[in-house]
Amino acid sequence: MSLNSQDVSRIARLARVELSAAENAATCDQLNAILGFIAQLQAVDTDGIEPMAHAVDVVQRLRPDVVSETDRRDAFQAVAPDVEAGLYLVPRVIE
Amino acid sequence: MSDSMINASLRQLSAALAEKKISSVELTTLFLDRIAQLNPSLNAFIATDREKSLAQARAADAAPQPCGALHGIPLAHKDIFCTEGWRTSCGSKMLENFIAPYDATVVEKFKAAGMVTLGKLNMDEFAMGSSNETSYFGAVKNPWDVSRVPGGSSGGSAAAISARLAPAATGTDTGGSIRQPAALCGLTGLKPTYGVVSRYGMIAFASSLDQAGPMAKSAEDCALLLNAMAGFDPRDSTSLERPAEDYARDLNQPLAGLRIGLPGEFFGAGMDDDVRATVEVALDEYRKLGAVTVDISLPNSGLSVPAYYVIAPAEASSNLSRFDGVRYGYRAPEYGDLNDMYAKTRAQGFGAEVKRRILIGTYVLSHGYYDAYYLKAQKIRRLIAVDFSDAFKKCDVIMGPASPSVAFAFGAKSADPVQMYLSDIYTISTNLAGLPGMSIPCGFGNNNMPVGLQIIGNWFDEARMLNVAHQYQQMTDWHTQMPEGMR
Numbered sequence A: 001m002s003l004n005s006q007d008v009s010r011i012a013r014l015a016r017v018e019l020s021a022a023e024n025a026a027t028c029d030q031l032n033a034i035l036g037f038i039a040q041l042q043a044v045d046t047d048g049i050e051p052m053a054h055a056v057d058v059v060q061r062l063r064p065d066v067v068s069e070t071d072r073r074d075a076f077q078a079v080a081p082d083v084e085a086g087l088y089l090v091p092r093v094i095e
Numbered sequence B: 001m002s003d004s005m006i007n008a009s010l011r012q013l014s015a016a017l018a019e020k021k022i023s024s025v026e027l028t029t030l031f032l033d034r035i036a037q038l039n040p041s042l043n044a045f046i047a048t049d050r051e052k053s054l055a056q057a058r059a060a061d062a063a064p065q066p067c068g069a070l071h072g073i074p075l076a077h078k079d080i081f082c083t084e085g086w087r088t089s090c091g092s093k094m095l096e097n098f099i100a101p102y103d104a105t106v107v108e109k110f111k112a113a114g115m116v117t118l119g120k121l122n123m124d125e126f127a128m129g130s131s132n133e134t135s136y137f138g139a140v141k142n143p144w145d146v147s148r149v150p151g152g153s154s155g156g157s158a159a160a161i162s163a164r165l166a167p168a169a170t171g172t173d174t175g176g177s178i179r180q181p182a183a184l185c186g187l188t189g190l191k192p193t194y195g196v197v198s199r200y201g202m203i204a205f206a207s208s209l210d211q212a213g214p215m216a217k218s219a220e221d222c223a224l225l226l227n228a229m230a231g232f233d234p235r236d237s238t239s240l241e242r243p244a245e246d247y248a249r250d251l252n253q254p255l256a257g258l259r260i261g262l263p264g265e266f267f268g269a270g271m272d273d274d275v276r277a278t279v280e281v282a283l284d285e286y287r288k289l290g291a292v293t294v295d296i297s298l299p300n301s302g303l304s305v306p307a308y309y310v311i312a313p314a315e316a317s318s319n320l321s322r323f324d325g326v327r328y329g330y331r332a333p334e335y336g337d338l339n340d341m342y343a344k345t346r347a348q349g350f351g352a353e354v355k356r357r358i359l360i361g362t363y364v365l366s367h368g369y370y371d372a373y374y375l376k377a378q379k380i381r382r383l384i385a386v387d388f389s390d391a392f393k394k395c396d397v398i399m400g401p402a403s404p405s406v407a408f409a410f411g412a413k414s415a416d417p418v419q420m421y422l423s424d425i426y427t428i429s430t431n432l433a434g435l436p437g438m439s440i441p442c443g444f445g446n447n448n449m450p451v452g453l454q455i456i457g458n459w460f461d462e463a464r465m466l467n468v469a470h471q472y473q474q475m476t477d478w479h480t481q482m483p484e485g486m487r
Helices: A004-017 A022-045 A075-078 B002-006 B010-018 B024-042 B050-062 B103-114 B155-162 B179-184 B219-229 B272-287 B301-322 B338-349 B352-366 B371-391 B417-424 B428-433 B462-475
Strands: B045-047 B075-080 B118-120 B167-172 B188-191 B211-216 B261-262 B292-296 B399-401 B437-444 B448-458
Touching: A004 A022, A004 B211, A004 B352, A004 B417, A022 B301, A022 B352, A022 B371, A022 B417, A022 B448, A075 B211, B002 B352, B010 B219, B010 B261, B024 B050, B024 B075, B024 B118, B024 B155, B045 B050, B050 B118, B050 B292, B103 B118, B103 B219, B103 B437, B118 B155, B155 B179, B155 B211, B167 B188, B167 B219, B179 B188, B179 B437, B179 B448, B188 B219, B188 B301, B188 B352, B188 B399, B188 B462, B219 B417, B261 B272, B261 B437, B272 B399, B272 B437, B272 B448, B301 B352, B301 B371, B301 B428, B338 B352, B352 B371, B371 B428, B399 B462, B437 B462, B448 B462
Parallel strands: B075 B118, B075 B167, B261 B292, B261 B399
Antiparallel strands: B045 B118, B167 B211, B188 B211, B188 B437, B399 B448, B437 B448
8 A cells, every 4th residue: 555645744744744745745755665665574474473672671670769860940941942931932822 | 193193093092191192182183183174075073162172181181190091082972962062963953053951971971981072973864864965964975985975874973083083983873873884984883782882862763773882993992982881871761781891801812713604695686796705805814813604594684674664763753753843952933833833843954864754653653553564563673683593503793794885976875765775784683683783894895995894793792793803903904094085
């Protein structure tokens, strides 16, 4: 199966990436080429094979529930596009 | 003096510093001057800061003796590592103005070792590329022939060392990004076992595959660098708790009886004749050193590139969702509502290849497709890893080419993503399996371009791989050669 321009628009919306109509057409061809390439995986028999999420099987570590970081809010917000009074500013979401 | 310093090994530099034949300030100045002179034609460095570097060098000179093995030696960081007070762009417009507010663990460790930061190195945008052509800051040129690519994604690191603009550099390798540029630029690069080097502060691409490693002229240099880089880090959730090792401990072991596995799949069609001939000569050198070669098979290795191009984009689409124009990085100048701000910021801030991979990743993880793509690829990943563990019952290391061709010309593959992806056909399987891999220079192919020999080790067998590489480098001088135009 291959993607059409509506599929590409849906994926771009999910990914929060704006695509122009011209970009949509080119992207559609490129994504289909890549999906065509990875389609060969479907032919492989993987019955009973455990999926491998990580290269080395280790158990997730836990740490004591105590404060381990210092407050560096000012330093971290210095690199933000728009802040005020310690808050990140974004377009209004509640009218 | 300066000629001997730019070609010196890290041990030689360390000795010269300890004996006060040269100061760290003089050594740092020497490399900064070379960068000023030669970088405009290479574009390997995308940030330098003379005063910052010299301040570190002065501090190194003032430190009480004795100092560690790397103290006072300059190195440069791939721009994927957060470096406090330095612009850390990851090769992207998205982070063009991002001044890192903290150090990556790797950067912190090298600082603690007394090394001097020379600057930040160009790379494919978010480490997605095999030619350095996807950098927002323009492609890096290969010092052996500036009409050719240096490889990627650690192409700035490779070009900088090859042109002797830095004695050593950091790199990262998600699918071959240390080994392929090391091969194409004629240097030594090592991707350690997944989990050996901390990923903290290293801008994430595909978290289950990303691993940092050293790039330098020789295996001995890489061993010393890995000694400083490796180690458990509680700030990286997949960092491994293992006892510290001296990766240089076995460098001088003889190779008599070493079993080298040669996978049929790595020597089939797809490899250029000049690469094949050069690799064959290197294998003969190993036989002279007393090693024996064993034919092995990695039957599922042909599936590694397609499996990678499911897993890596899936993880990338998740990791790169953090770039939304809110907390750091680029924000579109004009937008409507919040979703429009996200979509325009990401459309303008990311380059074409990054967007392509985000879209592929979003698709393979989207509702109804997860099992068919991501889960399937993870099962195939297991098959690939099992192939390696079976192979290592018959051999100690695996060898083959690091790249199917020597460095190619700019534009040769950039129009066809799948062709570009196949540049990493021999390197990707080790990332999927989490194994350590390295590339060492083993001669020259067509147009006098460097060829890399890949050495793949068993999990946590870096010390042996470095031994295997070092013994070869005692017999050959490929690793000491530098491009004529860079003198």
